[in-house]
Amino acid sequence: MKTKYIVANWKLNPPTPREAKSLFIKLKKYSTGLKRSKIVICPPNPFLGLFDTKTGKTLSLGGQDCQVVDFGAFTGAVNPALLKYSGCSYVILGHSEVRERGDSNEMINEKVKASLKAGLKVILCVGEKKRDSQGLYLEELRLQLTEGLSRINKKDFSKIIIAYEPVWAIGVAAKSVDTPENFLHNALFIKKIIAKLAGKETALKIPILYGGSVNEKNALGFLSLGEANGLLIGRTSLDGEKFGQIVKIAESVK
Numbered sequence: 001m002k003t004k005y006i007v008a009n010w011k012l013n014p015p016t017p018r019e020a021k022s023l024f025i026k027l028k029k030y031s032t033g034l035k036r037s038k039i040v041i042c043p044p045n046p047f048l049g050l051f052d053t054k055t056g057k058t059l060s061l062g063g064q065d066c067q068v069v070d071f072g073a074f075t076g077a078v079n080p081a082l083l084k085y086s087g088c089s090y091v092i093l094g095h096s097e098v099r100e101r102g103d104s105n106e107m108i109n110e111k112v113k114a115s116l117k118a119g120l121k122v123i124l125c126v127g128e129k130k131r132d133s134q135g136l137y138l139e140e141l142r143l144q145l146t147e148g149l150s151r152i153n154k155k156d157f158s159k160i161i162i163a164y165e166p167v168w169a170i171g172v173a174a175k176s177v178d179t180p181e182n183f184l185h186n187a188l189f190i191k192k193i194i195a196k197l198a199g200k201e202t203a204l205k206i207p208i209l210y211g212g213s214v215n216e217k218n219a220l221g222f223l224s225l226g227e228a229n230g231l232l233i234g235r236t237s238l239d240g241e242k243f244g245q246i247v248k249i250a251e252s253v254k
């Protein structure tokens with residue numbers, strides 16, 4: 001049985017520590033007694049210290065990005081070691097909103113290597129900006145994977161999770177959401193690339209999550225029909241109740 005990862009990407013939300021604490025408590029409640037799934041909460045960095053970091057096996061904290069610098073004169077930077085000290089076990093890398101601010105595949109690759117070295121598990125986001133019917137977008141995915149995961153030790157692939165997030169399906173501006181059938185197709189393509197990079201066995205084991213406008217209504221489709229190994233959730237992770245419904249759905253899917 002493969003674990004399902006339900007990742008809450010809070011982005012720059014909520015606005016106050018009080019709200020952050022109360023949302024964390026709500027989400028934490030859903031993590032008790034989970035057998036098939038794990039929750040990873042990725043809050044804005046300044047909130048990390050507010051939460052009980054002894055979160056147990058089914059609840060972990062994650063960072064939303066990091067910089068590849070050692071401790072020192074790097075104004076505004078947060079490195080993987082600091083995320084780890086702040087209670088994170090995971091870090092999201094290559095999110096489209098960070099790529100938009102200038103991260104290249106090469107930069108993301110440096111972040112992946114530094115994060116693994118610091119003992120973090122990596123949630124690497126990949127996804128095309130536009131979808132075309134000839135499948136040209138697959139080349140964008142291939143590059144994000146081969147360059148983003150270049151020169152990674154085969155054994156370290158066990159600490160990597162891939163989140164497939166088509167950019168056009170993310171956030172309030174999303175025109176539509178992907179379908180479970182398309183997700184399954186693209187997840188197989190991702191596995192083929194991983195097999196080339198690290199062998200078939202690794203490719204079969206690597207968790208592939210879906211992200212982009214996930215909610216309590218479409219989650220089941222991605223997890224069952226789409227066979228997703230989890231979900232990366234933005235907006236809906238800010239609603240404790242709806243997030244709880246998704247966790248219940250994940251637990252119910254074999």
Ligand code: PGA
Pocket residue numbers: 009165169170171172174211212213214232233234235236
């Ligand atoms: P969304 O964000 O669920 O609000 O579309 C997903 C993401 O950006 O990770």
